[in-house]
Amino acid sequence: MQIEFALDTFGDVTFGPDGKLKPQDQVIRDVVDQAVLADEVGVDFIGLGEHHRDDFAISAPETVLAAIAAKTRRIRLGTAVTVLSSDDPIRVFQRFSTLNALSSGRAEVILGRGSFTESFPLFGFDLADYETLFNEKLDLFTKLLRAPRVSWSGSTRPPLKNQPVYPTLAAPMTCWIGVGGTPESVMRAVRYDLPMMLAIIGGAPSRFRPFVDLYQRANAETGNAPQPIGVHSPGHVADTDEEARDQLWPHYKALHDRIGRERGWPPTTRAQFDREADYGSLYVGSPETVARKIAATVKALGLSRFEMKYSSGPLPHDRLMRSIELYGTTVIPRAREILA
Template sequence: MPRQYEFGLDTFGDVTAGPDGAPLPHAQVLRNVVDEAVLADRLGLDFFGIGEHHRHEFAVSAPDVVLAAIASRTERIHLGSAVTVLSSDDPVRVFQRFSTLDAVSNGRAEVILGRGSFIESFPLFGYDLSQYQELFEEKLQLFAALLTQEPVTWAGTLRPPLTDQLVYPPVEHGRLKTWVGVGGSPESVVRAANYGLPLVLAIIGGSPARFAPLADLYRRALEQFGHDPQPIAVHSPGLIAETDAAALDTLWPHYEVIINRIGRERGWGPATRAHFEAEASEHGALYAGSPETVAQKIAAAMRSIGATRFDLKYSNGTLPHEVMSESIERYATQVVPRVRELLAEQDDAEPDAAEPDAAEPDARAGSDASATPADAPPAS
């Protein structure tokens, strides 16, 4: 029986350049993100994810609001966060916002929970960074309890307790599809398995094959915790153009800007074209190239990890809206069909392979969070 694969897009609403090269207003970027999602829906892609940030390079601080706007203009594409920074939010409110999105989208909502690779949300909402780990652990525990949609009695140390509390609105059919996004630590992978939640691996640098042991650890941990198999998704950046050279030449100046801006904050050295091209090579985590080049890389990464979903982080720094729209179209109409073909060939050659559940959301591996080529990944 053929495996089921899904293909999506992620964006953080990166503030992009207009025709004159100047940054667009945040409001226009948000409207463009909605248009990009509408295009993805029209082209038949499976998922559209929006990350949460609280800094000037990114326009989206409230993904669920933007996703609700997208829901009103789309019909079938699933809509989710990439990621929701649960550590600096309230689990009850996150559940309520996404169960509401699920209702208005007629069952198409997903949420990817993570810790975030940036820290701006902690002082913004009054959280202590010294409790970075404890905040996520405790809030994920509560969120997992809310997913049962039964009265919750819960007590922690960082939030008031709940006693026989129901949370509204309930999800209309089944339960809210919830993933945990991780940046590459074994502890984060085991945490996701402990709760029986699907896993998103944010792979934004180095060889994706490096993450195969983490995927194996996750599958073993699920079994040891007594949970059913769960899907694994991959999130990685990229750009599709007519040729490899065109993709690299188009992306490089925008990639360089965002890498160097964030790198100055984090103590990284300047970005180099050589490193950029190495990441775009066969064994790197940057999916920039012609449709055939990108399709071959995606298929290889999904095979090595055993992933059933791939989400392309299509926005990269100041890359213009028009360029991203062209890349989305090539991804949907040329790359995805080719990847399906390549994966089907392998599946046909392995008729006895166990069928994983269908996916329904770095060399710089590290913090768990939503990711750009410059920051760490969707998170746990």
């Protein structure tokens, strides 16, 4: 199977040339420029995360992806992830089937529950219904993917009977399940016969091998055809290892310390950062270093796609652009060479 090399961003709000944080509207325009460059240098897919916070600019990924679709020709376009629990599955399907039409079949969707919960109170959902909301909405969404008319019933919305939903898909659209690392999440992907995207944001990637084995074994026992497996992890590429680490470190710390304050974690140290870069799931360094580390993860987990989250906290736009350029022109060809 041809390995796909992808990029992800949440539209992290970045520092401008004046040292101040950019307004979110400019960050969104920068993301479009980043995606256009990714298309030009041979990246296979770009995913935009959905968030509802002041440190991430993208709350409506499909709108930004539509702008990207109009300026690109080959790169596949999707999310990382769509928070289905606090959205309407019919509207999500309609937005993505529209994006698929605009992009001539390049749209994908990665569905998940997200690692942040701001969307629940924002859209009037109760966190006590966390599991039910996702399970029922995923059930409805997968039916929409596979038939032009849908019949469905559950507890979260009125039933549907032989309901057409437009625009219909001219061709099948790829849909992934985002998995954070629980057996229950893995089995959900198996149950709905969907590809699995593992979010590995810390620790050795090899510790996720049991989830890969469970997924493959359960798919075989269920009679499903083999499905792609992907990994989403953070990273940054610069000309040298030292330059990459020094560029990323203060912004990585700013991002993790802010989230840590919200969740009661201690501040991130440089030793932790270097340990993740050396042995964990942080792909930072020169093109050769990053390519070798990605190739090792692809082989260890039997991946079909590797997605690097190239944005990290307020890391400036010009450095993100250089990272994308090196990823496409040097990291991807070298990783393919190693894997071959």
